[in-house]
Amino acid sequence: MSSSTSQTIRTRFAPSPTGYLHLGGARTALFSWAFARHHNGVFVLRIEDTDIERSTPEAVQAILNGMDWLGMQPDEGPFYQMERVELYRDVIERMLNEGHAYYCYSSPEEVNAMREKARLAGLKPRYDGTWRPEPGKTLPPVPQDRKPVVRFKTPQDGATSWNDLVKGPISIDNSELDDLVIARADGTPTYNFCVVVDDWDMQITHVIRGDDHINNTPRQINILRALGGTLPQYGHVPMILGPDGEKLSKRHGAVSVMQYDDDGYLPEAMVNYLARLGWSHGNDEVFSREQFIEWFDTRNLSKSAAQWDPKKLNWVNAHYIRESSNQRLAEKVAPRIVKLDGNPEAVDLEAVMGLLKERAETLNQLAEEAMLFCGPYIPADAELKQEHLTPEALTVLADFAGQAATLPEWTTPALSDLIKTVLKQHNLKMPKLGIPLRVAVTGRKQTPAVDAVLSLLGRETVLKRLAATLENR
Structure with missing residues (x-):
């Protein structure tokens, strides 16, 4: 798609710091970053840390380290949701006053019972609207010993539709949607609500994210409309599968992005390989970061799931090792030689890199081969x-x-x-x-x-x- 002349493209990457930056998250960030760069726009990093029990400073740092290693520095941020709680509370108050939200005193047990009842009746399990105010409706007496949650008053008629940048037109009937909890009983705002307020407040124009968020999108669109905000364009990319066609997991190598640094992969190889997982430019397999930015177009994002291929990653990494200067390789390999108890200063390491790099797939492999020159001499058996x-x-x-x-x-x-x-x-x-x-x-x-x-x-x-x-x- 082409950039609007009157609008600055603003994208965002909004990870939850409940773990490391994984491959799927890194690819989502990469697409959002490239789209902003292609349009001379703004790339925002937002840390969605409202899950207080699971969010950790270590996970935040792991995400920042991963972004930095891949060279995806944000133009704005990182912003932290827990530092923006007052804004969320102000918006919730406004929505209560305007009739877009209401207090719900149903206990978790009561809500579970409602869902079970609907399930037994063959209906979608959901909150039944007991506390939803309607003209002429009498609400139950307010329990004195219970703090309420705040629910968004979801439209009950019609459908919520959008033209997805990846999947095309999507429409979901509003009757399928619950009255979403937007603030918990302790007053903390919920994920789906904070996302909307942030996208609205930060004037995000394009949201590129995993297709596991598709079910959240109609809820977020309805909240944004209630706020009178401009809808961003949404694009949902399919997940990454393992080589066996199953969902990517740790056994496939779905570890922290920084683990690939430890394992001897170059960041430019990782960017190149991740870019090709669900995006293409003709038959081009190897391209620079600059070419990727120049070529990136959401129309070339795949509708089908991508497959992780370690052999292909090694092939791409081997290419970038061959293309790297001997000096750069020596700098990157020297600490790996030290870890192997070798002495990188025992030899002209740049010359060693020149000798070995044509056949190496990883920096670790280079380090191991360099031990011929940097390690102790072990006579033949x-x-x-x-x-x-x-x-x-x-x-x-x-x-x-x-x-x-x-x-x-x-x-x-x-x-x-x-x-x-x-x-x-x-x-x-x-x-x-x-x-x-x-x-x-x-x-x-x-x-x-x-x-x-x-x-x-x-x-x-x-x-x-x-x-x-x-x-x-």
């Missing part, structure tokens, strides 16, 4: 030695070591030329020298290009390890 360090191989290694000691310069090209010379002198194919060299110098049968590995390990280390191998023959 007896089986590997017996297989590859044969008398013939040791003769060739001794010749290689002697010539390597006198190389004018210790570089990859010089070592490459030396390897070719020794192979020619002994009339051998590459594996007959390459594998014994690897086993003797690294303790491993497989490594990246052996000339580059020897160059990075340095003359002193290589000759020392070759000497130790030859002494023990």
